[in-house]
Amino acid sequence: MSEERDKVKELVARARAGEVDAFEALYRAHQGGIYTFLRGQVRDAEVAADLTQDTFVRAWESLARLREAGAFRGWLYQIARNLVLDEAKSGRVRLEVPASVVSSEENPSVLERATEGDGPEERLASAELKEEVWRALESLPAAQREAVVMHHVEGMGTAEIAKVMGVRPGTVMSRLARAREALREKLGGYVEVSDE
Amino acid sequence: MSKCDLIRDRLSEYAVGGLRGRMRARVEAHVGECAGCRAELKALERTGALLDSLETQDAPEGTWEAVRERVLARPRERARVRPRWAWAMSTVALVVVVAVAAVVMVPRPVERPVVVAAAAADEEMQMTMDDHLSTVWAAPLSDMAAVGLRMAALEENG
Ligand SMILES: [Zn+2]
Numbered sequence: 001m002s003e004e005r006d007k008v009k010e011l012v013a014r015a016r017a018g019e020v021d022a023f024e025a026l027y028r029a030h031q032g033g034i035y036t037f038l039r040g041q042v043r044d045a046e047v048a049a050d051l052t053q054d055t056f057v058r059a060w061e062s063l064a065r066l067r068e069a070g071a072f073r074g075w076l077y078q079i080a081r082n083l084v085l086d087e088a089k090s091g092r093v094r095l096e097v098p099a100s101v102v103s104s105e106e107n108p109s110v111l112e113r114a115t116e117g118d119g120p121e122e123r124l125a126s127a128e129l130k131e132e133v134w135r136a137l138e139s140l141p142a143a144q145r146e147a148v149v150m151h152h153v154e155g156m157g158t159a160e161i162a163k164v165m166g167v168r169p170g171t172v173m174s175r176l177a178r179a180r181e182a183l184r185e186k187l188g189g190y191v192e193v194s195d196e
Numbered sequence: 197m198s199k200c201d202l203i204r205d206r207l208s209e210y211a212v213g214g215l216r217g218r219m220r221a222r223v224e225a226h227v228g229e230c231a232g233c234r235a236e237l238k239a240l241e242r243t244g245a246l247l248d249s250l251e252t253q254d255a256p257e258g259t260w261e262a263v264r265e266r267v268l269a270r271p272r273e274r275a276r277v278r279p280r281w282a283w284a285m286s287t288v289a290l291v292v293v294v295a296v297a298a299v300v301m302v303p304r305p306v307e308r309p310v311v312v313a314a315a316a317a318d319e320e321m322q323m324t325m326d327d328h329l330s331t332v333w334a335a336p337l338s339d340m341a342a343v344g345l346r347m348a349a350l351e352e353n354g
Contacts, residue, residue, distance in 0.1 A: 020264060027260055032252035039253065052255045056263045061270065133246055152247035173214040181208040184243040191242040193235055 005070050012069040015060070027056055030073065033154045034080050040149040041084045042093045043138055051087070055080040077150065077164045095142040129190070136186040144179035147172050199226065203233050211240040 014022035039048040087093045150156045162169040210223045
C-alpha cells in the first residue's frame with residue numbers, strides 16, 4: 001500500500017528543499033491526470049495546456065504550505081480546480097455549455113454502428129467510441145464532469161474527491177450517480193444489453 | 197408509482213455503490229426477480245465500465261520545460277513568511293475570542309450538548325473519510341466508491 005505513497009512523500013520533501021529534479025518526477029507522475037482533468041473542465045486543449053503549466057508552477061511556489069505530503073495528488077487537483085474557477089470568473093472559459101451545442105444525437109454514427117456486430121470487448125476497446133464517451137461527458141454539468149473524471153479516469157476515491165471539491169463524500173456519490181444516469185441515456189443503445 | 201419506478205429511481209445510486217442498508221437490500225431483491233430492472237442495472241454498469249476504460253492524456257510536449265523555466269525564474273514562498281507582529285496580533289485575537297466565548301457560553305450552558313454532538317459527528321465523518329482514504333491507497337485500481345462503502349458496511353456489521 002504505502003510504497004507509492006512513501007515515494008511521493010520523499011519526492012515532495014526533496015522538492016520542498018529545492019530539488020527541481022524531484023519536482024520533475026512529481027510532474028511526470030501527475031501531468032497526465034491534471035491535463036486530462038483540465039481539458040475535461042475547460043474543453044479547450046490550449047487553455048488546458050496553459051493551466052497545466054500554471055498548476056505546477058503554483059504547486060512549486062506553495063509546496064511549503066502542503067501540510068500532509070501524502071495528500072499531494074488531491075492538493076494538486078485543488079490548485080487546478082481553483083485555476084479553472086478563476087478562469088471562469090474572469091470569463092476566459094465557460095464551464096457550462098448549452099445542451100444543443102454538444103448534443104450527441106446530432107452525430108450518432110459511432111453509437112449506431114456499435115450496436116451492430118461487434119462483441120462487447122471489441123466495442124469497449126474502440127478508440128472512436130471513447131471519443132464519443134468524452135463528447136457525452138462534455139454535456140454534463142461541470143460539477144458532475146469533474147467528479148467523473150477524477151473517479152473513473154484518475155481512479156480517485158469519493159473521500160479524496162470530496163476534499164478536492166470541498167463537499168461531503170455523499171455529495172460526490174450523488175453527483176457520480178446523476179452523471180451515470182445521464183451518460184447511460186446518452187450512450188443509449190450501446191450500453192443496453194439485449195441478450196436476456 | 198409502480199415498484200419498478202421506485203427501484204429505477206435509486207438504480208444509479210446503487211450502481212455507483214451509494215446505497216446501504218435496507219434500500220440496498222430492496223434493490224438487490226427486486227433486481228433478482230425483475231428482468232427489466234436487471235437489464236437497466238446492467239446498462240448502468242456497462243456505462244461505468246466504459247467510463248473506467250477512458251485514459252488520461254499527456255500534456256503537450258514542452259510543458260515540463262516551460263514549467264521548469266518559470267520555476268527557476270521565480271522566488272519561492274517560505275514555510276514561515278509571517279513577521280513577528282503578525283503572531284503577536286493573532287495572540288491578541290485569540291484572547292479576544294476566548295473572552296467572548298466565555299461570556300457567551302457561561303449564561304447558556306444548554307448549548308453545550310449541541311456543540312459536543314457536532315464535534316462527535318465531525319469525528320465520525322473524519323473516520324469515514326480515513327477509511328475511504330486507506331482503501332483508495334490500498335487498491336488504486338478498483339472501484340473505490342463501492343469498496344469504501346462495502347468496507348464501512350462490513351465494519352458496522354461485524
Ligand atoms: Zn422492475
